[in-house]
Amino acid sequence: MPNNPQPPRLSADDSVVVFRTRRSNVRGRLVRLGKMLDEIVTPHAMPDAPSRYLSEAIALAALCGSALPDGGNLNLQVRASGAVSILVADYAAPGRLRGYARYDEAKLNVANTQGMDLGTGHLALTLDSGPGEERYQGVLAFENAPLQATAAAYFEQREGLPTFIRIAVANQFIAARQAASVTSRWHRRGGGLMVQSLTTERNSDDNRAGEDWRRVEMLAATVEDYELLDPELPVERLLLRLFHEEQVAIERAIPLFSFCRCSRAKVENVLTTFGAAELTDMCDDSGRIVVTCEFCTSRYSFSLDDLKQAGG
Numbered sequence: 001m002p003n004n005p006q007p008p009r010l011s012a013d014d015s016v017v018v019f020r021t022r023r024s025n026v027r028g029r030l031v032r033l034g035k036m037l038d039e040i041v042t043p044h045a046m047p048d049a050p051s052r053y054l055s056e057a058i059a060l061a062a063l064c065g066s067a068l069p070d071g072g073n074l075n076l077q078v079r080a081s082g083a084v085s086i087l088v089a090d091y092a093a094p095g096r097l098r099g100y101a102r103y104d105e106a107k108l109n110v111a112n113t114q115g116m117d118l119g120t121g122h123l124a125l126t127l128d129s130g131p132g133e134e135r136y137q138g139v140l141a142f143e144n145a146p147l148q149a150t151a152a153a154y155f156e157q158r159e160g161l162p163t164f165i166r167i168a169v170a171n172q173f174i175a176a177r178q179a180a181s182v183t184s185r186w187h188r189r190g191g192g193l194m195v196q197s198l199t200t201e202r203n204s205d206d207n208r209a210g211e212d213w214r215r216v217e218m219l220a221a222t223v224e225d226y227e228l229l230d231p232e233l234p235v236e237r238l239l240l241r242l243f244h245e246e247q248v249a250i251e252r253a254i255p256l257f258s259f260c261r262c263s264r265a266k267v268e269n270v271l272t273t274f275g276a277a278e279l280t281d282m283c284d285d286s287g288r289i290v291v292t293c294e295f296c297t298s299r300y301s302f303s304l305d306d307l308k309q310a311g312g
Contacts, residue, residue: 012231016066016095016254019239021246024212026195028220030235031062031256032228033190039258040099041188043297047108048171050084051188053118054101055169056147057089059192061099063165064125064151065091066254071130078147080121083107087147090295096259098295118142123150148192155196164217167192168225191228195220219243260296267291267300272311279304 010017013034020027037058041051057076065074070093078087089099126137138158142150148165155163169190197213219242227238239248271279271289282289289302 010235010250010253011255012234014256015235016062016256017235017239018066018251018254019243019248020251021216021243021248023246024216025199025209026197026213026216026246028193028195029063029066030194030228030239031059031066031190031192032231032235033059033062033256034187034231036097036256036258037190038187040097044100046101046103049108050101050103052169053078053084053087053147054089054099055188055190056167057087057101058097058099059167059169059190060147060151060165061089061091062097062256063192063194065093065097066095068093068127069130070094072133073128075124075126075128077124077126078118078121079124080118082117082119082121083110084118088294092259095254095256097256098258098260100294117144118147119144123147123154125154162197162213162217163194164196164220165192165194166220166223166228168228170225170229172229189229189231191225193220193223193228216243216246219246260293260298262293262296262298262300264300267293268302268307268310271302271307276304279307 013032014036015032017030019030033055037055040058041054044051044054046054057078061074061076064076065072068074068091072093074091076087076089079085084101084103086102087099088101089097091097120141120143122139122141124137124139126135128135138154140150140154140158142153145153148167152163152165155161167190169188172187172189195216197209197216199209223242227233236250239250242248271291274282279289283304284290287303289307291300292298
C-alpha cells in the first residue's frame with residue numbers, strides 16, 4: 001500500500017511557506033518573521049521609523065529571494081530622499097537574511113511631526129541564481145510609494161507578472177520569566193504575503209486566466225495585518241481562510257536564519273591593502289582602527305602593529 005505524502009511541518013515563525021492554487025494556477029509565498037527579524041534589527045538600536053522600514057525590506061527580501069535555487073542570492077537596495085535614505089536586505093538561498101538601514105536624524109525629527117514616507121528614490125533588485133548563471137539587476141523609480149507597492153510595480157513593469165504584495169510589521173511586547181525576576185521588552189515582528197500569476201498579464205485578452213488572477217488578487221487583498229503577524233494563527237489555517245475555494249496547496253517551507261559574511265580575517269585583509277599613511281589617518285585617539293560591520297554591528301579592533309604583521 002503506497003504511503004500518503006505528508007504535508008511539510010510548518011513553523012509558526014521565521015519561515016517562508018511556498019504555495020499554489022490548483023484552481024487558478026497562481027503561485028504564492030507567505031512569510032512570518034519573529035526572533036530572526038529581532039536578531040537583525042535590534043542590534044542597530046534605531047528609532048522606530050528606520051527599524052520599521054528595515055523590517056519591511058527584510059520581509060520583502062524573504063518573499064522574493066525564496067524563489068531562488070540553493071546557492072542563489074538576492075540583494076535589495078532602496079535609495080530615497082526621505083529621512084530613511086538607504087535600505088539594504090540580502091537573501092542568500094536557502095533562507096539566510098541580513099540587512100541594514102541609514103537615516104538622517106534631522107530629517108527624522110521633522111518627519112516625526114509631519115508624517116513620514118520614503119520620498120522619491122529607486123528600488124534595485126539584483127538576482128544571482130548561482131555559479132555559472134548571469135547576474136541580473138532591475139531598477140524602478142518610485143515617488144512617495146510604500147515599499148510593497150513599489151516592489152509589486154517592479155514585477156509588473158519589469159517582469160510582466162501581475163503581482164500582489166502585502167507586508168506588515170509591528171512591535172510585540174513580551175514578558176519573559178527568568179528565575180525570580182520578569183524581564184520584558186519589545187520585539188520586532190514581520191509578515192508578508194505575495195501572489196503572482198505566471199500565466200497571464202494584468203490586461204491580457206485571455207479571459208479565463210485574467211478572471212482567475214483577479215479573483216485570487218481580491219482574496220489576497222482581504223488579508224489583515226494581524227493575520228500576517230499572529231504566531232497563534234497557523235499558516236495552514238490562514239491560507240485556507242484566504243484561498244480555500246482556490247484549492248490551495250502548500251508545496252514547501254523554507255526556514256529562515258539571520259547571518260553575516262563579515263569576519264575579522266576579511267576586515268584585516270581589506271585594511272592591509274591600504275598604505276601606512278592611510279592607516280594612520282584611520283586610527284582613533286587610542287591609536288587603534290575600529291571597523292563596525294554595517295549588517296551585524298560586529299566591531300573589529302586593530303593596532304597598526306597587528307596590520308603590519310598581517311601584511312608581512
